[in-house]
Amino acid sequence: MRGLTEEQEYAEECREALRRMVSGARENVVVGSETWGDRYTAERLGHYLKTLARDIAEEGDNPPYFGLIQYDGNAGEHRGQSYYLGRRHISDAIGRPPMVIDWRAPVSTTFYQATANDSRGLATRRRFGWAANTLTSFEDEQLGSAQAEATGFGSELVRREIERARVGPMRDIVATIQPEQDEVVRTELEVSVCVQGAPGTGKTAVGLHRAAYLLYAHRGRLQRNGVLVLGPNRAFLHYISAVLPTLGEVDVDQTTVEEMLAGRIAVRATDSVAAAVVKHDGRMAEIIRRALYERISEPLEPIVVADSSYKWRVQQYELAEMVTEARAHATAYLMGRERVIARVVASLQRQAEARGQNCNGVWLRKMARAVTPAVDAVWPAVKAEEVLAEILGEHSRLSRAADGLLSPGEQDAIAWPQPRKAKTALWTLADAVLLDELSALLERGETYGHVIVDEAQDLSPMECRAIARRCEHGSVTVLGDLAQGTTPWAARTWADQLGHLGKPEAELVALTTGYRVPASVVELANRLLTALPVEVPQTTSFRTDGQLTITESDDIVDAVQRALPHEGSIGVIAADQRIAVLNNALQSAGIDTVAPGGDGRVTVVPASLAKGLEYDHVIAVEPAEIVEAEPRGLNRLYVILTRAVSRLDVLHTRPLPRELS
Numbered sequence: 143m144r145g146l147t148e149e150q151e152y153a154e155e156c157r158e159a160l161r162r163m164v165s166g167a168r169e170n171v172v173v174g175s176e177t178w179g180d181r182y183t184a185e186r187l188g189h190y191l192k193t194l195a196r197d198i199a200e201e202g203d204n205p206p207y208f209g210l211i212q213y214d215g216n217a218g219e220h221r222g223q224s225y226y227l228g229r230r231h232i233s234d235a236i237g238r239p240p241m242v243i244d245w246r247a248p249v250s251t252t253f254y255q256a257t258a259n260d261s262r263g264l265a266t267r268r269r270f271g272w273a274a275n276t277l278t279s280f281e282d283e284q285l286g287s288a289q290a291e292a293t294g295f296g297s298e299l300v301r302r303e304i305e306r307a308r309v310g311p312m313r314d315i316v317a318t319i320q321p322e323q324d325e326v327v328r329t330e331l332e333v334s335v336c337v338q339g340a341p342g343t344g345k346t347a348v349g350l351h352r353a354a355y356l357l358y359a360h361r362g363r364l365q366r367n368g369v370l371v372l373g374p375n376r377a378f379l380h381y382i383s384a385v386l387p388t389l390g391e392v393d394v395d396q397t398t399v400e401e402m403l404a405g406r407i408a409v410r411a412t413d414s415v416a417a418a419v420v421k422h423d424g425r426m427a428e429i430i431r432r433a434l435y436e437r438i439s440e441p442l443e444p445i446v447v448a449d450s451s452y453k454w455r456v457q458q459y460e461l462a463e464m465v466t467e468a469r470a471h472a473t474a475y476l477m478g479r480e481r482v483i484a485r486v487v488a489s490l491q492r493q494a495e496a497r498g499q500n501c502n503g504v505w506l507r508k509m510a511r512a513v514t515p516a517v518d519a520v521w522p523a524v525k526a527e528e529v530l531a532e533i534l535g536e537h538s539r540l541s542r543a544a545d546g547l548l549s550p551g552e553q554d555a556i557a558w559p560q561p562r563k564a565k566t567a568l569w570t571l572a573d574a575v576l577l578d579e580l581s582a583l584l585e586r587g588e589t590y591g592h593v594i595v596d597e598a599q600d601l602s603p604m605e606c607r608a609i610a611r612r613c614e615h616g617s618v619t620v621l622g623d624l625a626q627g628t629t630p631w632a633a634r635t636w637a638d639q640l641g642h643l644g645k646p647e648a649e650l651v652a653l654t655t656g657y658r659v660p661a662s663v664v665e666l667a668n669r670l671l672t673a674l675p676v677e678v679p680q681t682t683s684f685r686t687d688g689q690l691t692i693t694e695s696d697d698i699v700d701a702v703q704r705a706l707p708h709e710g711s712i713g714v715i716a717a718d719q720r721i722a723v724l725n726n727a728l729q730s731a732g733i734d735t736v737a738p739g740g741d742g743r744v745t746v747v748p749a750s751l752a753k754g755l756e757y758d759h760v761i762a763v764e765p766a767e768i769v770e771a772e773p774r775g776l777n778r779l780y781v782i783l784t785r786a787v788s789r790l791d792v793l794h795t796r797p798l799p800r801e802l803s
C-alpha cells in the first residue's frame with residue numbers, strides 16, 4: 143500500500159481527473175446539442191451532462207476520497223483488490239477501473255460494516271485525515287488479524303471527527319458512518335423504517351444520507367416522483383441544508399410540515415391550545431368526510447334535456463343508482479361527480495343513437511354542459527375552503543358531522559363565534575391541516591417515492607395523515623425520539639404514530655449510541671428520562687470528553703465570557719419569554735448575538751426552536767422556568783440539555799427541577 147507522499151500524489155491525480163470530468167461534461171453539452179440527431183435525446187443528454195458539471199462544480203474542493211479498502215486473498219470477485227472511497231465516483235478514462243468509488247456503491251458497504259471480529263473479506267481498512275483539503279495522515283486497521291480480534295479497534299481519526307468542534311451548519315458524515323447507522327442508510331427503497339434514537343445518535347444525519355443513498359441506488363424510479371425531507375422548522379432546515387449538496391444531491395425537496403400544508407392559504411390567526419388539540423385529533427378525518435359527503439343528496443326529479451326536436455331523459459331512480467355506484471367506487475369526491483356526469487351523458491347517447499343520431503365530440507360536450515346543473519343539485523362541486531368554513535361556522539353542520547365523535551365541549555372549542563365566508567376566514571395552522579385532508583378527499587394529490595420525516599414524534603395524527611397521503615405508493619424513513627415529544631399531541635408509542643402514517647409495517651430500529659452529547663451531560667439528561675412517560679432505551683455516549691457545570695447565578699454575560707475562549711459555537715437557550723432580556727444584556731455588554739439560523743458565534747435560542755440543533759457550548763438558562771413554560775416542559779428541558787456537543791453550563795437562581803437532582 144502507498145506511503146503518505148504517494149497518497150498525496152494520488153489525491154492530486156484524482157483532483158486532476160475530476161477537473162477533466164467537469165470540463166469533459168461541459169464540452170459534451172456543446173458537442174451533444176450540435177451533433178445529436180434526435181432533439182429529445184440531445185436534450186436529455188444535455189440535461190444530464192449539465193447536471194453532472196453543475197453538481198461537481200457545486201461540491202467545491204472536497205477531499206477526493208476518505209477511505210481505502212483492500213480485500214484479502216479469499217474475497218471472491220474482489221480478491222486482492224483495493225478501492226478508494228469518496229463522496230463521488232471519479233474515473234480517469236472510459237474502460238479503466240475507477241480511481242475513486244462512490245460511498246454508496248455496493249462494494250463500499252464493507253468499509254462501513256467490517257469490524258475487528260468480522261472482517262467481511264477485508265485485509266486492511268485505511269482512513270485518511272485531511273486538514274483544509276490537504277492530506278495529512280492516514281490510519282490502517284489490519285482487519286481479521288489475531289491482534290485486531292483480540293483488542294478490537296478504536297479509530298483515532300473517527301474519534302477526532304466525532305469530537306471536533308462544531309462551526310456553522312451540519313456536515314456530512316460519510317467518512318465515519320457507524321455500522322448500525324449504515325444499516326439504516328442502506329435499507330432498500332421498498333422498506334419503510336422508523337428510527338427511535340436518543341439525542342445525538344445521528345438520526346438526522348442518517349436520514350439525509352439515506353436520501354442520498356436512495357437517489358443513487360434508485361435514481362430512475364426516484365427521479366420521476368422524488369424524495370421529500372420534512373423537518374420541524376426553518377432554522378433546522380437551514381442547519382441541514384448543506385448536507386445533501388455536499389453529497390452531490392441538489393434535487394431533494396426540503397421543507398417543514400407547516401410549509402407543506404399552509405401553501406394554499408394565508409395563515410392569519412392562532413388557535414387556542416384546546417382548539418388546536420381537537421383540530422389535530424384523528425377523529426377530525428371522519429368529521430370532515432361526513433361533512434363533505436353529506437352534500438350528496440337523493441335526486442328529487444329526473445334529468446330531462448331538450449335536444450333539437452327530442453327530449454332525452456334519465457329517470458330519477460336511474461340517477462339515484464348512478465350516484466350510489468359512483469359513491470361506492472370513486473376514490474375522490476370530485477372524481478365521483480365526474481363519473482355521474484359521464485354516466486348520465488352515456489345514457490343520453492344511447493337514447494340518441496337509438497334514434498339514429500350522430501353523437502360526435504361536440505354533441506357529447508354540449509350534453510355534459512346541459513346535465514351539469516342537474517347533477518350539481520345532487521352532487522355539487524365544492525371547494526375545500528367552503529366546506530371547512532361551513533363546518534367551523536355553522537353550528538348545526540358541525541354538530542351533525544361530529545355527532546358521536548366530539549363532545550359538546552370539544553365542538554365549542556373549534557366552532558367560530560359566528561359564520562364567515564371562506565374568503566374572509568381567519569385561517570390557522572391547524573385549519574391548514576384540515577384543508578389538506580379535505581383537498582385530498584376532493585381530488586387525489588401527487589405522491590413522492592420516498593419521504594423522510596424528522597422529529598416525527600411531534601406530529602399530530604392529522605399531520606401524519608397528510609404525510610401518509612404523500613407517500614401512499616412510496617416508503618418512509620421516520621426519525622424521532624419519543625422522549626423529545628413536546629407538542630400536546632406528541633406520540634407515546636411508535637406503533638400509534640406509524641399507524642397514522644399509514645405504514646404500520648415499518649421496521650423499528652433503535653439507535654442508542656450518542657455522538658453529540660458527552661457522557662457527563664448524558665448522565666444528567668438520563669435522570670430526566672426516567673421521569674418522562676415514555677419507554678425508550680437510555681443513551682450511552684461515544685464521547686469521553688466534555689464538561690458539565692451547574693452554576694447558581696443569573697449572570698449571562700459572565701457565562702458567555704467564560705465560554706468565548708473555547709473553540710466552536712455557543713448556544714444560549716432559555717424559555718421563549720426570556721430571550722429579549724438575554725439579547726439586551728449580551729448586546730449591552732458588547733457581545734454580538736444572532737438568532738438560530740444566523741451567522742455568528744453566539745446564538746440566543748428560544749427553547750421552542752432548539753430541537754434538532756447543536757452547539758459546542760450550551761448555556762441552559764433557568765431550567766425551572768423552561769419546565770413551567772409548557773405542559774411538556776420536562777421533555778423540552780431534555781431536548782435543551784442534549785444540544786451540547788462539548789460543554790453544558792446550567793445557570794440557575796431558582797431550585798433545579800427535582801427530576802434533575
Ligand SMILES: Nc1ncnc2c1ncn2[C@@H]1O[C@H](COP(=O)(O)OP(=O)(O)OP(=O)(O)O)[C@@H](O)[C@H]1O
Nearest residue numbers: 315318319320341342343344345346347657658754
Ligand atoms: N457516524 C458519525 N460520525 C461523525 N459524526 C456523527 C456520526 N453520527 C452522528 N454524528 C454527529 O453527531 C451529531 C448529532 O447527529 P444528529 O443531529 O443527526 O442526531 P439526532 O439523533 O438527529 O439528534 P437529536 O434527536 O438530538 O436532534 C451531529 O453533529 C452529527 O454530525
